[in-house]
Amino acid sequence: MSEFGITASQTVGPFLKIGLAQGDQEYVVAENVKGALRIDGHVYDGQGQPVPDAMIEIWQANIYGKYDHPDDPTDAELVKSFYGFGRSCTDKNGNFFFVTVKPGRVVGLGNTLQAPHLAVNVFARGMLKQQVTRLYFSDEIQANSEDPVLNSIDDAGVRDTLVASKVNDENGMPCYKFNIHLQGEMETAFFDV
């Protein structure tokens, strides 16, 4: 029993952009940074309808697999002015995007190595609490096959919902597609963290 009870979650509601959508928070790095890539996706509800009032947040390590945070004890290098946080509110078509770099591999529990991944928070009107998921990359076949979180999911169809697919480059920038299905046949794998 805690001395202090935690603060409960409530929905962001329909007007979330007033409070949360300032600045170019989709750009974890600038487009001209070496290794920059684009992630594009849609958020869908249980009937396959786009969700135009969602907010996606990402948190990731830098290209060396280092988090810009005092609780990362590893020796990997920090990258100047790379923080690893991004935020994108969906547009009227349910579309969100990020420009970032692929993170390096981060150690997992029990001497494992995780595949490159982003931690993802999904907020929306109609969601009383965020859902947590992860984004992995389809061109990291070897690393993905060794990832303890991916490997903890038996159903290949469910596991694949976490993997962003590499699509055609756009203006010379690698592009990945990552759709989020809140419910339904293609429902994204969400985590209890």
Added chain:
Amino acid sequence: MSEPVGYRRDSQDEHPPALYEGYKSTVLRSPKRLPIKINHTLTEITGPLFGHGKLQPGEDDLSIENGEEAQGQRIFVSGRVLDEDGRPVPRTLIEIWQCNAAGRYRHPIDQHPAPLDPNFVGQGRVVTSDEGEYKFTTIKPGAYPWGNHYNAWRPAHIHFSLFGPAFVTRVITQMYFPDDPLFLFDPIFNSIPDESARQRLVSKFDLDSTKPDFALSFKFNFIVRGRDATPFEE
């Protein structure tokens, strides 16, 4: 390397469930599968910290826009951000948004026929002090109708977004005002199963921090998840 120290898990009834039928929009936006439990790795115990000094002066004051005063009851909303063990959470970003005194949001999809206030935007940000303290100056928001059910009105509230020290401490919530007669009828407020968890979202009137002839004052403390006592063992 030693295993990272994780964060404690919230009890189920202190947060709303994904599906709460009284709040109709949850019906198609709630996953059907149970979430997959994962142990905390470096990914979960780290998170964005906002020590970068990006805030502009005045972002903590919603009651003035371009030097002009907004309409309505001026209030302070202040408090502390602590973890479950009572330790302050310093230098963490708090973002708020709200409707104006008449219950209208400055947003294209808000069709409530209440007046907009040219001197009120309804958006603010602060970073907590070394002791985890924060303070906003704003206008007491009005109640507003919404389409969830016949004659549905939201109790007056301010939307609060908070990061805390790690990815897993992220929380977005709503702060309410004491003694609101609309609590009884609001499915969003009532979606939280635990009565005391619900009451913790209600701010407290605080006479001591009012400013005579200027503003009333409400206190609202945030409690985020605390750290596990011992490292996770295989």
